[in-house]
Amino acid sequence: MRRLLDGLYRLSGGIAAALILGICLLISAQIVLNITARVMGPGWSWTIPSYADFSGYMLANASFLALAHTLREGGHIRVSLVTSRLPARVALVAEVFCLALAIGLAGFAGYFLVGLMGESLKYGDTSTGIVAIPLWIPQSGVTLGAGILVLALLDTLVGTLRTGAPVLPEGGEA
Template sequence: MRRALETLYRTAGWLAALCLVAILVLVSLQIGARLLDWALTVAGAQATGFSVPGLAQIGGFLLGASTFLALADTLAKNVHIRVDLATQRLPARLRQIVDGLVALLGAALSGFATYALAAFAMKSFAYGDVSYGLVATPLVIPQGCLAFGLLVFTIALIDEAVLAFQGEDRIQGSGESI
């Protein structure tokens, strides 16, 4: 089970990275085209006029997807920022219980957000909603990516709670039981 969860988190992290690479490629194409047009204009030649249609819109969708898809992987790798001023002074076992309860609370909130976003995506699919802008993108695609990212994050939070209740102290970064 541990291997399957780690694979799920890693896969979501790689999908997030691919979204960021797609943003890089699209923006680089746009910048490259502008530089080429400038050079052609300076040389007295006809500019190409190449443009990536809907770059801001598509970049926004990809940025949202990358953010939500990366949540579980960063939690599993213990790179989220955690404020533990109160819990760091607790005895180890009590700290783990508090961390488990906080993870369960987070999972409940994330689970509700997952449900609401998935329902929203299903309504967008049912109505055939598309985005406003130069590129009419079916809204179910970015909404579905966000919902999937939140679902994996919810699973990761439940996993984190289970590990905390079992006595695993991943917050200290050691991955060992205390």
């Protein structure tokens, strides 16, 4: 089960990285087109349709899909300045409390994201850009990312309770 969950977190992080790369490539292509139009004249002016919309959707999906991987790798900001000064038992209680609170908040967000995606499907909502994208498509990646985050938080809480100590690695400065 551990390998399956870690694989899911890595896959989610990998998809997020690919989406960030996609943003870079898309924006770079539009910049090259803009430079070409400036150098060659207005007759060479082209625009990638809805490139800003696509970039925004990829950014939202990358942000949410990266959350679980970042959590499990210890990349999220944690207030270890406070918890490192607490007695071990109190620090463990604080860790469990924070994980439970995070599960509640992420679950709350996930619940409403599922509802938002359902409404977009029901009403056939589409983007307003040049290319009309059904909104449930970009919303599904965000919703999936929130769901994987809840799973990662539950996994972390269970691991913390099982070992009696925090299981997340401490993020350090690079």
